[in-house]
Amino acid sequence: MASFQHSVSLDAHKCIGCTSCLRQCPTEAIRIRDGRAVINSSLCIDCGRCVRVCKHKAKRAVFDRISEIDPKYKWRIALPAPALYGQFEGLSEVGDLLQALLDLGFDDVYEVARSAEIISECTRRYMRKPDILKPVISSACPAIVRLIRLRFPELCDHVLPILPPVEYASRAAKQEALQQHPELKPEEICTVFISPCPAKTSYAKNGLSQTKSTIDYVVSMTDVYRRLSGKFGKGKNSAMKSKAGIAGVKWATSGGEAEGLYSDRYLAADDMDNAIQVLDAIENGKLPALEFVELNACPGGCVGGAATVENPYIAKTRLLSFKHKLPNYRNYLKVENKEPDFIPDDALVDNPLLDYVPPERLSDDRLEAMRMMAEIEEIYELLPQIDCGSCGAPTCRTFAEDVVKGECRMEDCVVLLKKKLQEGQL
Amino acid sequence: MSALTFHYDVDGQDFSSAGEASVAVKKKLRQMGFPPDVIRRCSIAMYEGEINMVIHANGGTADVQVEPDKITIILEDHGPGIPDVELAMKEGYSTSTEEIRTMGFGAGMGLPNMKRYTESLEIETEVGVGTKLTMVVKV
Numbered sequence: 001m002a003s004f005q006h007s008v009s010l011d012a013h014k015c016i017g018c019t020s021c022l023r024q025c026p027t028e029a030i031r032i033r034d035g036r037a038v039i040n041s042s043l044c045i046d047c048g049r050c051v052r053v054c055k056h057k058a059k060r061a062v063f064d065r066i067s068e069i070d071p072k073y074k075w076r077i078a079l080p081a082p083a084l085y086g087q088f089e090g091l092s093e094v095g096d097l098l099q100a101l102l103d104l105g106f107d108d109v110y111e112v113a114r115s116a117e118i119i120s121e122c123t124r125r126y127m128r129k130p131d132i133l134k135p136v137i138s139s140a141c142p143a144i145v146r147l148i149r150l151r152f153p154e155l156c157d158h159v160l161p162i163l164p165p166v167e168y169a170s171r172a173a174k175q176e177a178l179q180q181h182p183e184l185k186p187e188e189i190c191t192v193f194i195s196p197c198p199a200k201t202s203y204a205k206n207g208l209s210q211t212k213s214t215i216d217y218v219v220s221m222t223d224v225y226r227r228l229s230g231k232f233g234k235g236k237n238s239a240m241k242s243k244a245g246i247a248g249v250k251w252a253t254s255g256g257e258a259e260g261l262y263s264d265r266y267l268a269a270d271d272m273d274n275a276i277q278v279l280d281a282i283e284n285g286k287l288p289a290l291e292f293v294e295l296n297a298c299p300g301g302c303v304g305g306a307a308t309v310e311n312p313y314i315a316k317t318r319l320l321s322f323k324h325k326l327p328n329y330r331n332y333l334k335v336e337n338k339e340p341d342f343i344p345d346d347a348l349v350d351n352p353l354l355d356y357v358p359p360e361r362l363s364d365d366r367l368e369a370m371r372m373m374a375e376i377e378e379i380y381e382l383l384p385q386i387d388c389g390s391c392g393a394p395t396c397r398t399f400a401e402d403v404v405k406g407e408c409r410m411e412d413c414v415v416l417l418k419k420k421l422q423e424g425q426l
Numbered sequence: 427m428s429a430l431t432f433h434y435d436v437d438g439q440d441f442s443s444a445g446e447a448s449v450a451v452k453k454k455l456r457q458m459g460f461p462p463d464v465i466r467r468c469s470i471a472m473y474e475g476e477i478n479m480v481i482h483a484n485g486g487t488a489d490v491q492v493e494p495d496k497i498t499i500i501l502e503d504h505g506p507g508i509p510d511v512e513l514a515m516k517e518g519y520s521t522s523t524e525e526i527r528t529m530g531f532g533a534g535m536g537l538p539n540m541k542r543y544t545e546s547l548e549i550e551t552e553v554g555v556g557t558k559l560t561m562v563v564k565v
Binding site: 151153154280281283284285286356358360361362363364366367369370373374377401 | 430432445448449452453454456457458459460462463465466469470473492494539
């Protein structure tokens with residue numbers, strides 16, 4: 001996957017080679033080499049956890065900037081993720097926020113929450129299909145989908161083959177713009193997603209498996225926050241009104257998507273470690289009675305994304321307070337087909353089969369991989385097994401792997417070196 | 427080439443850590459490039475075995491021998507032994523306590539699942555001495 005465009009990058013000048021990100025990376029994709037962090041591109045899932053934990057602000061999520069939008073686009077549509085609604089203190093009406101986006105220079109706003117409601121309806125229909133593998137795993141969090149492709153090959157077929165709400169929103173927004181403004185050409189319209197996290201940027205740049213994304217730009221919530229903060233106050237009577245229901249808005253928090261399925265047999269887990277534990281349990285057949293599993297890489301769900309501003313729990317409380325102002329649902333599928341499990345093609349991913357990507361493989365030749373594994377086991381036994389990270393690998397186990405792969409030497413283990421010094425061997 | 431062997435101690439006191447060995451083996455098999463279905467079958471068989479050792483035998487050991495064409499999982503404990511193997515193999519039969527069942531275990535699918543997901547399951551058991559299970563998953 002050499003062509004994969006990542007959205008998490010490193011500012012080498014700021015990195016001092018500490019071990020904060022090293023230990024936190026869920027796929028062990030980071031090493032410290034020559035005093036600074038290096039990210040293994042084939043293992044990185046762009047979850048953004050390293051961005052959140054870096055004390056030196058050396059890890060950055062890469063986003064587009066509003067100022068960089070190509071002037072060839074005559075109609076620029078903002079796609080705010082519902083997590084944005086929870087970022088602002090004193091925002092009493094969602095419409096005020098949407099109006100502020102227009103005032104910022106966007107030509108239109110299409111709420112991703114609207115599409116979330118449609119995707120919920122499509123998912124309910126999908127759950128009625130007779131021959132699907134259960135539990136069905138949500139496809140909304142791109143970091144989770146990438147994790148499954150790397151580490152849980154047997155679960156690839158459990159992933160919901162329906163578009164994530166943001167993609168559906170991008171397509172629907174463009175279609176709506178063409179209908180309302182027949183003078184526009186398709187190439188003159190662009191969608192700009194206001195994202196809570198780098199994983200969604202990565203999704204927009206690379207697509208999902210074989211589904212290409214129609215999202216043109218992804219800007220960070222932090223960037224938009226700065227421009228909007230203080231732009232709406234009490235008593236402002238905005239022309240814009242929200243077209244979403246609270247059910248769609250709730251997708252920004254862990255459990256919001258699953259709640260939209262009207263079934264009690266679901267599980268919602270957030271934060272990467274918890275998600276991995278759940279996936280291990282599903283793979284072992286431990287969750288047989290569940291219909292649906294919603295997993296979010298960030299704590300609290302999208303409100304905990306690395307590009308958000310507000311504490312995720314405060315943001316969640318604010319989002320839920322909109323339930324007094326918004327109806328439950330406002331967006332429904334318009335289909336002629338009466339079959340209860342019918343799903344329109346435009347909501348389905350182009351190719352439902354997620355392909356397994358095996359970057360963990362030591363060698364493509366199994367015998368060689370086994371020989372390397374035997375060597376790793378031998379080296380591991382010699383190591384202190386305290387996982388201190390001083391060698392630049394997250395654990396003694398990964399250090400042993402790196403030694404066998406020829407990426408570092410035994411002497412890089414400072415604990416062993418110290419022992420040798422003390423014993424007078426050096 | 428002699429078989430590559432991994433050894434694990436399964437702690438009998440702790441339900442929450444049961445399954446750690448099967449997760450570790452799963453990763454190693456992925457690193458060695460075994461096919462996904464082989465990995466899954468090994469993982470399920472081993473997980474069920476680990477849980478059984480925690481529920482019934484106060485823990486034990488797990489040894490996994492990896493060869494290019496087959497994976498052998500040996501689970502050994504010094505628990506109470508199985509008085510009637512034929513009965514224990516029946517789906518839904520369980521000697522677990524009510525307490526264990528309320529924790530979501532002891533559904534009587536452990537041994538049947540181990541048999542279902544492996545090519546062979548050999549049980550050596552003696553009441554009051556312990557049990558040794560040998561399972562083979564062919565690649």
